[in-house]
Amino acid sequence: MPPVTSPAAATGYPIVVAEDLTKVYGQNRAVDGITFSITSGESFGLLGPNGAGKSTTMRMIGGTLTRSGGTMRVAGLDPAERGPEVRAHLGVVPQQDNLDEELTVRDNLIVYGRYFGLPHSYLRTKADELIEFAQLTDKAKSKTTALSGGMKRRLTIARALVNEPKLLLLDEPTTGLDPQARHVLWDRLFRLKEVGVTLVVTTHFMDEAEQLCDRLIVIDHGRIMAEGSPRSLIRDYATREVLEVRFGAQRNAAVVDQLADVATRLEVLPDRILVYTDDGEAALEEISARGLTPITSLVRRSSLEDVFLRLTGRTLVD
Amino acid sequence: MSAPSQDRATESAPVIPEFPTDRPLAAIYGRNARSVIERGFKVIARQNWAVLVSGFFEPVLYLLAMGLGLGALVGEVSGPGGSSIPYTAYIAPALLATSAMNGAIYDSTWNVFFKLRFARVYHAMLQTSLGPMDVALGEIFLALFRGFLYACGFMAVMLVMGLVTSPWAILMVPVALLIAVGFASVGMAVTSYLKSFQQMDVINFVMLPMFLFSATLYPIEVFPEVIQWFIKAMPLWHGVELMRHLAVGFVSGATLGHALYFVAMTVFGVWFTTVRLRALFLR
Numbered sequence: 001m002p003p004v005t006s007p008a009a010a011t012g013y014p015i016v017v018a019e020d021l022t023k024v025y026g027q028n029r030a031v032d033g034i035t036f037s038i039t040s041g042e043s044f045g046l047l048g049p050n051g052a053g054k055s056t057t058m059r060m061i062g063g064t065l066t067r068s069g070g071t072m073r074v075a076g077l078d079p080a081e082r083g084p085e086v087r088a089h090l091g092v093v094p095q096q097d098n099l100d101e102e103l104t105v106r107d108n109l110i111v112y113g114r115y116f117g118l119p120h121s122y123l124r125t126k127a128d129e130l131i132e133f134a135q136l137t138d139k140a141k142s143k144t145t146a147l148s149g150g151m152k153r154r155l156t157i158a159r160a161l162v163n164e165p166k167l168l169l170l171d172e173p174t175t176g177l178d179p180q181a182r183h184v185l186w187d188r189l190f191r192l193k194e195v196g197v198t199l200v201v202t203t204h205f206m207d208e209a210e211q212l213c214d215r216l217i218v219i220d221h222g223r224i225m226a227e228g229s230p231r232s233l234i235r236d237y238a239t240r241e242v243l244e245v246r247f248g249a250q251r252n253a254a255v256v257d258q259l260a261d262v263a264t265r266l267e268v269l270p271d272r273i274l275v276y277t278d279d280g281e282a283a284l285e286e287i288s289a290r291g292l293t294p295i296t297s298l299v300r301r302s303s304l305e306d307v308f309l310r311l312t313g314r315t316l317v318d
Numbered sequence: 319m320s321a322p323s324q325d326r327a328t329e330s331a332p333v334i335p336e337f338p339t340d341r342p343l344a345a346i347y348g349r350n351a352r353s354v355i356e357r358g359f360k361v362i363a364r365q366n367w368a369v370l371v372s373g374f375f376e377p378v379l380y381l382l383a384m385g386l387g388l389g390a391l392v393g394e395v396s397g398p399g400g401s402s403i404p405y406t407a408y409i410a411p412a413l414l415a416t417s418a419m420n421g422a423i424y425d426s427t428w429n430v431f432f433k434l435r436f437a438r439v440y441h442a443m444l445q446t447s448l449g450p451m452d453v454a455l456g457e458i459f460l461a462l463f464r465g466f467l468y469a470c471g472f473m474a475v476m477l478v479m480g481l482v483t484s485p486w487a488i489l490m491v492p493v494a495l496l497i498a499v500g501f502a503s504v505g506m507a508v509t510s511y512l513k514s515f516q517q518m519d520v521i522n523f524v525m526l527p528m529f530l531f532s533a534t535l536y537p538i539e540v541f542p543e544v545i546q547w548f549i550k551a552m553p554l555w556h557g558v559e560l561m562r563h564l565a566v567g568f569v570s571g572a573t574l575g576h577a578l579y580f581v582a583m584t585v586f587g588v589w590f591t592t593v594r595l596r597a598l599f600l601r
Contacts, residue, residue, distance in 0.1 A: 063345075064444055064599060084348030088447035098438035102361045111360060114353035115446035163446075 012039035015075055015167055015198050016061055022069035023056050023222075030056045032222035033070065040166065043199040045209045045216030047304065049314070053222040054202035055095060058171050061200065062090055075166065088116060091160030091168040091197075095175065097152045099144040105155060106131060106140045113162040126162060133188065134158035150181030157188060167198045174208060186211055206304040218304075218311055225311040230304055237310045238302035239264050241280035245287065245294035246272045255292050262286050267309055274309070276302070346596060347451040354443065354456025358463075373424045374468045377413040378475055384409055384535060385479075396537075398559075399568040410481045411565040412534040414490060415497055415557035417472040419525075421465035422498035426505035427521050430457060431512060440599060450595035454588060458502045465498025466491075484567030493564060493577065497557040500580040503587020504553075510594035528554045553583055 016038040023031040031053040038044045046054040059065035060072055063079025063086050072079060079086040100108050109127040110120070118126075131140050134154040139147060147155065153173065160168060173189070174182040189212060193199055203209050209216055210230045218225040218233070226233055243263075247255050249271065256268050259275060262283050267274040277283045280299030287294070308314075385406030397403040433439040443453050473491060476482050505521075512518055531541075532554040538546055549555050560576040563569055 062445060080345065082344045083346070084447040084449045084452075085344065087445065090445075092445035094441065094445065096438070098442040100357070100439060100442065101437055102364070102439075103357075107360060111353070111357045112442070112446065114356055115350065115443055115448050117348075117350050117353065117447065 012041045015040040017073045020070035021072060024068040029222050034224050036217055040198050041196050042214045043193050043212055045213030046202040046219055047209045047216050048219035049204055052219045054219060055171050058169055058202055061169060062087055062092055089166045091165035093157050093160045093170040093173055095171040097156050099152060099155060101145050104141050104143055105136055108144060109159055109162055112159050116163040130158040130161060150177050153177060170201045172202055209304050218308060220312045233307045234302055238306040239276040240278045242300055242302045242306055243275040243277060243280040243283050244272050244298040246296045247294050258292060346449040348447045348449045350448055351452045351455035354453055355459050358460040373420045374471045376420060377417040377472055381410055381413050397566050398562050407481050409535055410476050411561035412558040414469060414472045415561045416529055417468040418465040418494040418497040419501045419554060421468035422461045422502035423505050425461035425464040426502040427509045430506050430509045431518060444599045450599060451592045454591040454595055457506060461502030462499045466495050469494030486564045486567040486569055490561055490564050493560055496580045500553060500583035503584050503591055507587060507590035507594050510598060528552055532558050534558055
């Protein structure tokens with residue numbers, strides 16, 4: 001696999017180094033010996049289905065979950081031994097919002113900043129700046145219970161920035177948001193990346209990983225299945241294009257043998273067949289020429305979804 | 319609109335306090351319990367004060383009902399050291415101890431339960447540079463503060479009713495604090511085990527008998543000796559005795575012993591709560 005180059009990677013330093021990281025719950029090996037390194041300034045993704053071990057890994061970076069084995073260094077420190085110190089440099093956006101519902105939007109930012117020991121003089125201006133960043137100026141004095149899901153998410157991200165973290169941990173930042181709210185959030189995250197914040201994002205959305213991540217690891221059953229940039233992963237584990245054809249649930253299995261030589265690789269799903277090829281249109285013409293007219297067909301660029309399917313033999317949830 | 323400034327060289331860069339290296343408790347204590355207390359006061363300042371003081375009235379009502387009502391039938395009773403005192407003066411110090419206990423317990427059980435299970439306030443705190451010990455100390459202080467408020471209120475009622483007769487009684491306020499911190503620290507640790515509202519009833523199931531049987535309203539000697547020993551192991555009895563000694567100025571080594579019971583209870587409670595918060599959040 002070729003090394004990944006991003007502008008930050010050239011100048012950055014290893015901000016997170018995990019070696020043989022393991023977390024065991026009883027019989028369940030939630031994280032099963034994974035090794036990775038994150039360079040400052042890059043945007044790093046943990047991609048995998050629900051239960052793959054993404055959030056567990058994330059929480060071990062913040063030191064809010066102890067390791068069962070392996071080593072972890074965040075900015076040179078062990079989060080299990082010096083949690084408060086490590087977290088002083090982190091911004092954490094948890095999967096489930098935990099805004100303080102007894103406080104206003106503005107006080108949420110200020111009180112959270114106080115948890116880091118930041119002075120009121122700094123927090124007063126910082127809170128205003130972050131409220132603007134989160135596009136919540138009209139809501140500054142509202143209680144957080146009055147906010148929509150997208151607003152709460154933006155406030156949670158703004159809150160995570162109050163200590164100007166070197167490293168921002170985002171655990172499924174856009175789950176449960178409508179498409180428009182997702183794009184607004186992505187835009188905010190791009191801005192942070194531009195100013196040099198290291199992002200660590202877990203997601204099971206392929207488009208999100210492709211949009212946000214310079215480099216990612218694909219995790220399944222607590223193990224790393226592949227590592228690289230979205231583009232290199234697609235190149236290595238998929239073809240340029242994918243032709244999706246449906247012949248109806250009954251016929252799919254029957255025709256699959258006749259398609260073998262059309263494709264680089266075939267994937268038979270319950271409802272459709274994925275034909276991996278560098279030229280989708282040409283493959284479709286060839287299939288039609290053989291008299292196998294599909295009910296529906298679609299040619300698309302291959303995505304991380306295909307990479308995941310290739311690596312695990314399963315589609316991702318959702 | 320621009321992204322928040324991240325240039326650490328500018329003056330706007332945050333001033334996160336430096337952590338000394340190799341300090342003790344580095345994994346669980348961020349030396350910032352103050353911010354947890356600040357948060358508590360901010361919430362109190364915004365909420366309905368009636369909610370805060372509601373628990374204060376319970377012992378006051380007992381004082382009026384039992385002291386004035388039952389006291390008229392009972393007349394004088396034998397107080398600490400064998401002196402004869404009015405029944406109202408006999409139960410008032412016990413109710414003061416109960417008041418301190420109630421304040422601490424309401425805050426460290428119901429309020430903590432809500433923040434723990436529903437509002438996820440502690441989850442948020444522990445993803446910052448706070449450790450579980452900061453949270454434990456801060457929350458225990460807030461429960462202590464409530465116990466203190468209740469005790470001061472009750473003390474004022476006692477003064478008005480002319481039930482304060484000894485200069486030692488001035489110590490009843492700091493002692494109320496001591497009782498409150500003991501109950502608050504253990505109460506918070508116990509709450510960490512409770513997961514549903516039904517389980518929260520267990521707290522009342524313990525608190526009510528403890529109030530009724532800890533020599534609050536009549537002397538402990540009415541019970542068989544075995545039961546006396548059991549009561550004497552419970553914290554409220556020590557609080558009641560301590561307050562009663564101070565109220566009439568009968569101070570001895572036993573008084574100090576009762577106070578030490580609460581010191582030990584507090585040390586145990588803070589340790590227990592920290593362990594529990596660590597188990598819940600830093601697994």
